[in-house]
Amino acid sequence: MTENLKLVALAVFSPFISLLLIAIFTRGSKKLSAFIAILAILVSMVITIVLYARNFDGVKQQEVYYFQWLLTDYFSLRFGFIFDSLSLGMMFIVCFVSLLVHIYSIGYMHGDKGLARFYAWLSLFSWAMLVFVVSPTLLQAFFGWELVGAASFLLIGFWFHKPEAAAAAKKAFVMTRFGDFGFFVGLLILLVSFGNIDFMTLNQLGKNLGVNPSFITATSLLIFMGIMGKSAQFPLHAWLPDAMEGPTPVSALIHAATMVAAGIYLIARAYGFFSASPFTMEFIAVVGMLTSLIAATIALVQNDVKKVMAYSTISQLGLMISVLGGGGYKAGVFHLFTHAFFKALLFLCAGSLIHHFNTNDMWEMAEKGGVRKMKITLTTLIIGSLALAGVFPFAGFFSKDAIIVAFEQNGKELFAYAVMIVSFLTAYYTFRMIFVLLSPEPESHGEHEEGHDEHHGHDSPANMTIPLIMLAVFAVFVGFIDTPWLGGYFDKFLLGKEEIEHLHWGVMIKSTVVVLLGIGFAYYQFGGKTGRREGFAEKVGWIKAMLVNKYYVDDFYFLVVRGLVIPFATVLNWIDRKVINDTGINGSGNLVLYSGRFLSFLMNGLLQRYLGTSIAILLFIVFLWQLI
């Protein structure tokens, strides 16, 4: 085990230890629990920084360590740690966002009676996510994959007394679990065929080992099914908007930056495997783009700030997946990195707003007024929005350009145009939100609110704003690492590529124009006005109906569950009760009873019946003897 891997192991298990400590010792004390959890993730963060410092130019040689978990006849099931640029980068994101969310939550969750539990679950999540990130084998990836799902369930359902939260938690878990069915089957097939396969071998399957391409297509599609669930791709995306019922820091951490990105990470990790099947790649690209468009359109009509962000997350995830499917490995990973920062930022800002206004609805926030007074929140929110929309020089700009470039380079112009549309829509709905929030305060309400609620007009506490600022810094600057101005650092780090890619000015200009159009259009419709208004998408009735109803996907699921699964279960239950139990089991019991009753005709109390039966049986026995 190399030095690096030892550090990785330490980083992974630090949150786990925190989980155990909180569960066993400090669950009674909120402060202590929070302290332990933050300390643990801080340790991980520090280790990650140390690792990063030691491998500033990327990890040249992938380092892997295995230990045996189980041994059966086919193979040994091994767990272990992997250390390379990809995992280091992801670890950095996970630890960084997680740390900030931990800190942010002190303020956000202030006074919640389940704080210790909250931190325990956060630790659980961090641990599970890190396990996933450093997994060298598909099995361990699945292990972590499921655990983050469970952590997500627990955190979405953190306020379980809210029925919506409870329902959302269940929905999230079941839906991702449905995807995981595919993942699990794919994993099982791979396990059975190749033993406990690690990613290195997996990536070589198509090339060196000469495996049947259709086999790879089938398994990769199955695994992609899991990714669709976890990364909320159409049609398994429906859980993610609902998951916003959880505490906002959780949304920021899990449902924006890390867990939902796990699918993208997995594709990146097993890129060789996926790319060995052209059909899968095509499929991934199409599904991703479709998701992206669908989510972006739905986001147009959302009024809940978190929902807007949730759909934008789905949309961005779709982009990443699509570009990975389209062959843009670097672009996908890069967007994953940048997106993690600005989306986490956006969510935390939203959290700050929600914390402040006690509502999720952007119109209500606007009505209550005082957004402008929350200087830091507002600033960072706008920075995040710009980054999301992809305005130069914010992070999103570079990564989105990379995506378009990747599509163009791979000869998928259609996708490139689709990205343009998405980025127009993104810019539009993001700034729709900003402009609504910035809308002038209605005078009548302002007076009333002022007297009613004193703390209006102040920003959130420092433990909430500092994470915002830190993330904002990243959201502004992190995009530059892929530019020639920083020597193509990201390429070097991730791919070890030495030559510097030049800038694609054409694409940059095109996309900037599109984004500015989107922002402008948003301003045209929402800027500087008071009161509720309708955007362009809401003007047409049937489109609005479709979008408000989220393309009826939820209704479809409702129909499937209520109309198919539960009736099916009821019918089975009926069969079980009536046919198997009452007829089969009770029936055979009754058979005994009734045959006893039937036989009692022999015992009807008449002497001659007794005698006659006796003789008859005796003679029957004699005949029986002659038969035998």
Add this chain to the structure above:
Amino acid sequence: MAFPILSFILIVPTITVLLILFCKPEQKTAIRVISLIGTGITLLLALMVFIQYDRTKYGIQFMEFIPWVPKWGINYILGVDGLSVPLVLLNAIAIFTGVMVSWHIEDRVKEFYGFLIFLATGVFGVFMTQDLFFFALFYEVAVLPMYLLIAIWGSGKNREYAAFKLTLVLFFGSAFVMGGILYLYKAAGLNTFNLMELKRLAQYPRTVQSILFLLFFIGFGSIVPSFPLHTWSPEGHACAPSAVSMLHAGVLMKLGGYGLLRIAIPLLPEGLRDWALVMMGLSMCNIVYGAFTAIAQDDMKFMVGFSSVSHMGMVLFGISTMTLTGLNGAAFQMFAHGLVTALYFSSIGGMYNKTHTRMISELGGIANIMPRAAFFFALAGMAGLGLPGFAPFVAELLVFIAGVKKYTIFGIIAVISVVVTAFYILRCVQRTYFGRTNPKWEGLTDITNFDVIPLVILVIALFIFGMYPSLVLDLLQSETKNLAAKLGTL
């Protein structure tokens, strides 16, 4: 002669039962404490066995051999091997926690603990004996107290019906087991019930193996429970008091799988080969059908009962693959499922003691007033739906691997149950524990610290064996390897 630790595992509970018999019915606390001490000592002994078992040699250890009825080839043989050590431990955990869980019972305490511990003694006997006569002797010991325990201390208006059904179906099965054992004895022609001898020397012709395996399959299948004979199980669970449900699902149902692994497969490998497809088909019914049926249940214990049906189907499925991995999975599933269901039932029982209903539709928001009970149920649910990190995941993984390898399509169908399980467990968690609290339940208090102890023990066990399954799996594997070798799939 060394310290006869296995005999003491039988003797200590027996003495406990006797002591309880001589207590006055009014001395409830004394009875409880005696039970706790007795089962505690048993647990310690079982742990000692678990720890002292020599993992470098494997095979049957701690053997005690006393000729019993020499003319009939009956010997008092106790000995544990890799297969039985974990199950002995499981049983010890289940009875110890069961005693703690039933602390609240006030009605006829003396008889309750007497029967409960008597039952556990029988199960210990089954797991430890290496003689078929004693196997048969202990096999049914476990069933009968169950009848009284369910019928007297159970809940629900058709508890008697459930108790009868359970008893009769299990006896129905055991009739086949007894017949099978006797025929094993006869067909071997060695004039011995010594299982080790039979394993070593007995040769059964193919047709005999086939017939006998069918007998054992029906017999042990009824207690596993296999598909058409499963209906006793959910009802039995639902009507039994918590501790009994724990023992019932946690241990009693394992007797079937254990019997198959201990007797039927090593002696009748050809028989398994003949019947594997049938077994697979029935286990498929168990797994998928059980899981779907669980969705439709309103009574939580019924739901868990059907989930048991589904999960015990995995045991059969694993066995039907006839591979080392499958057998490992089956054996491990027995162990893991025992812990999970014990956890389920003890947490449900904790809640039920307060609410006196288990109907999902009547409950709601219980987590607000009983966070601990809710937490442990959710944890059990998580473990039950195969979350990595808990023991059942390992078992299911192994079974599925073997299943997919052997019967690709059916293996995949079995995996569907994973989704369905998640659905009904979480649906139950959502509707029972989450959400707004029904005002009817306001003012109820959470389970006490004392109640939590057994739950914590179970959770720790689940977690340890989930994270580090080799602790048990290596033991199981030492035996399943032999089975696989007999089946010719090693």
Add this chain to the structure above:
Amino acid sequence: MASSLFSYLLLSLFLVCLGLVGVLIRRNLVIMLICIELILNGVTLNLLAINKFVTGGAAVGQVIAIFIIALAAAETTIALALIFLTFRHYKEIDSEKLNELKG
């Protein structure tokens, strides 16, 4: 004819079967008893005929026949006493009336 074993056996068989018919279908307990006597006579006849045929009339068969006759006497005594008792309770001796115990 008198020296044919079969004619004795046939008679005894006839008596047995006839007695059986009577026992099975006559309701009067006394007549049933009479029929049982007929059966016993048939049996004795059978035994003695076979005795004569196999052993040429050895004393063993005769002794057994004596025992059978004595037994029949004892049996009749008890049965008659019971019939008497029945009559006292039921005021009739119809076997079909004796059906309080059943099931």
Add this chain to the structure above:
Amino acid sequence: MNILPEILCFLLSVVFLFCSISKTKFENLYRLALIFSFLNFILVLLTINAKGLYFYDSYKVDLFSQSVKLLLTLGLFLVTYMTDVRSDEHIKKMYPEFLFFLFTSNLGMMMLSSATELITLFLSLELSSYSMFVLAGFLKHKKISAEAAVKFTFIGAVASAITLYGYSFLFSYFTNTTLFAMRAVSTTLAVDGIVIVGMLFFLGAFMFKLAILPFSFWAPDVYQASDTSVTTYIATVSKVAGIAVMLRIFMFLFPVLINIEKVLLVVAVLTMTFGNLLAVQQKDLKRLLSYSSIAQAGYMLVGVVMMNETGASSTLFYVFSYLIMNFTVFLVADNLIKEQNNSSIYILKGLSQRAPLLSLALLLALLSLGGVPPFVGFTGKWMIFSAAISKGYLALVLLAFLNSVVSVYYYLLVARQAYLFPPDIKEPYNASTTLKIYSYFAIAFIIVFGFYPTPMLSWTEKAIAILISH
């Protein structure tokens, strides 16, 4: 000297006969009977190892016969014990006569267990039967008693007529009447149809005695209508004697009987099925027990029909345990029947709260009868069935085990009355000390020999080993 128990038994019955003339008080007589029946038991115990062949090979005293006599006298003692002051007035009024019939019946059975000559054997059987006919009709004030006695007698008469008819056929094959001579014949001569039919018919009276299927219909009515002590006697002691004589016949005449082995096994299965199926719906405790004892006889017949030493010794083992189990049930039932003047199973309601010890003894005895491990009934059945299976009768054994599943059901129906329901009578039932002692003994017996059958089994094996020796 070796037939002293029989002589004592006979003398006692004569003494009781004379007592019927004098006006002896019931209590004195009861004490006398107890003492003497116990003395009888002791005498048998003293002569347990006696050996001898008397009266021209017609009477054999050996370990087997003495063991059986031990059971018989033990049973007699217990039945006598049951006829205490709480007995029916009618029995008390005619107690000397009652004892006379009891003791003559017992005498018949004791001779039955020793007889090695067919006439002796048959007449002993008839002796015991006739006494029981009278005993069955002893409750003269009850209509049903008369009814039962009539049925008993007529079926008995027909059964013995059938037996004699069968024997008259056998006479063409065996002209000698001692079992030793018959065995010698049967091992040399081939059998033909008439011998086999004769043999089947010949078994009629024994089937009647044991209440095995063709002649089992009397049992429920007689059990139900008779006094409980008589019922107990018929259900236990008489069955022991029946099995003993069956064992002897089967062990001696197996060359003939081997031909009808399968048929008799069918009979055994039919018998147990009949008994069990009909027992399920009974509400009267005595009637239920009668069906159960029919079924039990079926199990025993399996062991008898095996006609080898393992089968025979396990049957003897089972009979012994059956005696104790059934006595336990009947003793408990008798006490409650006397208390509540009723014999439905509801009299057991709440017994576990009224008398925990009796209730436990009852439970264990019932379960043991049902063949539930780890009780002695299970072990006995196991032995019998393993003897059966060693001849390859797998289907038979399965059917028998399935039958015992049904039997567990109705035994539980009885036991649940004691355990599940609250008592109708609230005050606890004060069992006499002797009954308590007996209960402890029974519980210990049922459990200990269930686990460790070796001592008793080796004893029965020894007894069987000398069964056919000359």
Add this chain to the structure above:
Amino acid sequence: MLNDVIFLIFWLVIAVFAVLAVFLQKPIYNAFAMAFSIFSIAGMYVFLGYEFLAALQVLVYVGAISVAIIFVIMLSPPVTVSPKKINPYKIFIGIVTSLALFILIFVLYYGKFLSEKINLNQPSQGVKEIGNLLAMPYAVPFEIISVILLVAIMGAIVLAKKEE
């Protein structure tokens, strides 16, 4: 030949009276028919050379048993069986089983004894041998039968005794 004719007459008398004993409707007639039939059976015994048994038969059956039966019949009032519908099932069973028994045994006889002859000229063993047997090898049964008769007498007393 004459022998055969007499034999046939006896045969028929026995059979006919037996039928009458079974099927006559007044118990008293049945009893007399039985007595006559049994009396004739004694004649059969004479044919077979069992003179002692014939005597015994007449003494015990006709002299004791029949008398007892007739006595009981006479003691009870004339109508002792209530007129009732005939139970066809019972009659069916009765006739079928008897017929089956008849056929069964007949077939067995047919196979074995059909053409066997009895040597009627050879005298059967007499009273002396019977006495020897009863005194020595069959002493025990003899004792038992005495107890049986005792039991029967006592039983009759106990059962028939009127309650005070």
